[in-house]
Amino acid sequence: AQPIVTDESMLAEEPPLAPGDVASVHVPPLTRSFCERYAKGKALITTAADQRYMTWARNWAKSLQAHGVTNLFIGAMDADALRLSHAEGIPSVLLGRMRAGTTWHSANRYKIRLVQGVVELGFDVLFTDADVTFVRDPMPFLLSYPEAGVLISTDLLVREKPYPMVNGLENTYETVGQYRADLNVGLMFVRSTAHTVRMMNHWADVANADMSKSMQTFFVKLVREYAACLPPDPKLPHLAPCYNGTVNIGLLPMDRFCGGYIYFVERLPQRMGIEAISTHATYQVHQGLDGKRERLRHAHLWYLDGAEYYAPAGGVLSMAPMALPAWMADEALVRRYGEGGDLRDAHKNRTLMHFELVHFQLRQLRNALALGAMLGRTLVMPDFTVLLDNTWYPMNGAWPGFRKLGPFVAPLDHVLHMTQLQNNNVAYRGSTFLDHPCIRDGYATAQRLAVAFEPGAPAPTAEQARTASRVVLPKGATQAQVVAALQHHPAKVIHLESTLDIISGFDDPAEQERFASRINRTPMLWCCITKNVANDMFQQPFPPGHIYYDFWYDRPHTDRFGRRHTDTWQLRVGP
Incomplete structure (x- = not known):
């Protein structure tokens, strides 16, 4: 994986983008001093968006700010997204330049680069897709599991009775056994350690080598095939030792870090009297962004409507x-x-x-x-x-x-x-x-x-x-x-x-x-x-x-x- 450049002088305003210019590797995604400026403790919260998805990134930021969260920034995938972020007063860095028409899979490699860059600089990071919205501050929950190298959401729709929650997380059977739902890299918390840095670099390498598959596909393969997980340590039954046993992975509870089906269709937190932490607008059938927006409006989680x-x-x-x-x-x-x-x-x-x-x-x-x-x-x-x-x-x-x-x-x-x-x-x-x-x-x-x-x-x-x-x-x-x-x-x-x-x-x-x-x-x-x-x-x-x-x-x-x-x-x- 390409190392992260941290030369402060390279954060100067970029030159105009020439028509047809290819993605630049000369503009660094972020620097240590940038992270220090916005981190709370060692932790940062980030998403990535190009100009087309900045509406969602703005809503993402406002949902965090509504709960007093300040340690956030946006990874801008193009110059327009960077300008929109600055106009909103949202901290942001430029991840690189993309041509119009860049494929979805190749664009998502910028997201891996963002996570990779933050942990290499020594900071913990909660990365989410831009269509994640927060119902409350996620950090107190995430920081309560110091032994976890990675905490990740899932696409689970139901919690089977033989596999109950363990210490507030989903059962690690879902990680190491025959799984019914994929891990979802659209919301994942990564602590910065030598082992997680190595794992993120490995993820970037295998994903960049094959642009035909999603970044999520390669992360799941990394966990379950390339370096499969070991049985849980009895002292940490809620975590799965993965990546040759060097990175403990925990599965975030589906009724607190909710997918779109759990929150908007099943309405599990509301029915169970549980206070959700976030919702990811997944499982949107047939209608894409307009359908997602209406669901968030219904839940009073859309922050961009004017008077x-x-x-x-x-x-x-x-x-x-x-x-x-x-x-x-x-x-x-x-x-x-x-x-x-x-x-x-x-x-x-x-x-x-x-x-x-x-x-x-x-x-x-x-x-x-x-x-x-x-x-x-x-x-x-x-x-x-x-x-x-x-x-x-x-x-x-x-x-x-x-x-x-x-x-x-x-x-x-x-x-x-x-x-x-x-x-x-x-x-x-x-x-x-x-x-x-x-x-x-x-x-x-x-x-x-x-x-x-x-x-x-x-x-x-x-x-x-x-x-x-x-x-x-x-x-x-x-x-x-x-x-x-x-x-x-x-x-x-x-x-x-x-x-x-x-x-x-x-x-x-x-x-x-x-x-x-x-x-x-x-x-x-x-x-x-x-x-x-x-x-x-x-x-x-x-x-x-x-x-x-x-x-x-x-x-x-x-x-x-x-x-x-x-x-x-x-x-x-x-x-």
Whole structure:
């Protein structure tokens, strides 16, 4: 591995980058004096980002600063990232120059170089990916294991009963035995010792020799193949002696250093009453950065929204929890699903029942979105209850070896496409918006108007509604009736007490068509049924096995792919 240069004079401002210039090895990543300036004790916290990911690196930094952490810096992968870091007042160093179009694997070698450089200079380092967000200061936990050379996160989804935690860490069986989940180098704490320096250099060497695989792949090979771990020392049962027994490795607890599934889908810390330390936005299915951002917003862990985000023009429209189909009240049916049965009722298998459940809620959301558009208000999205999990490959709704039991509240991105909502100018906020600390007190004291819809109720006038705290409109109200009563109401929040079949739609067919066009592509796809299930349901060909949700499932229509649905919506895979 290339040694780290520590000549202070080489930290001077870099010359302009010529078009097509290759990555430079002449600009040192960091120096000992830089580390001394920002370290707390011997410890530093860092991430790496190029200009494209600086939004995430900024959020990473702000999540640490929110908890009083100051011993952090960003490793900038290009000059633009360095300038953005400096503009934000975030300490940063330049890791090198990259061409546009640098592959993901080769770009990640900069991250190894960053860890390698810090430990060679004699400092301990917590390195994380830029899409890690901190819920509290991680250092007290990490520093409480002085015998560990490396503490690393995992992609575990479940803790098996035969392998309980040991001294606050995951069982070392996960390191030395037949593992079910990879180590995740997107969050790892490395103490600076002669042995860890040697290990980091070895990691850099094997990773740089083959750019076709990820840096994580080579770290796992380093631990489990090149220099396999030994059985734990009985005095340190929570650590695995790896790298020929010279580096003790511990696995960070999955319910404190959470992956994206554990924190946002399983919600394990919240259910167990455990205070998480961080969340890594992994296991984001299908939607990438926009989906990750929405999950962090929902958890109040996105720090970059300005004041205008929290004061949407025209006010907000909130809604009561959505009604669920009547069969959801059948506890025996739900219990049978939780036990892994086929969940067959009236000849519907569990996939069809899942779609019936989600579509029943989309039908209500469709009304709420239309009301928001009619009134010029931003809709606070509801939570969705689902039966089946969502992933990248056929699994019939449950991760192998791990099953979500029964109905659960899914992240919004499981049902709606965040990028499509933005691209189609759908004004919305997440379901926890009104609880955000930035605005909670202001909205709690703001004027609110509750709106109910009842069959046969007379439509109120604007004058009647203006001074009321609750109004009742006729169920199936027209656009004209809704607008007359509510459009100019001064309430900051209008709250819908129900949303099932409450309006008849837009009065102008052309406006109704424009609205339908805006929301038509916003529902997500669900992935995926297996080939056997597809064959049972007479779906050909297979693959694909994914199925798209449909806002208009309950009426004759042509879907987003030009397929005609007549009286009853047909479950169809693909395209």
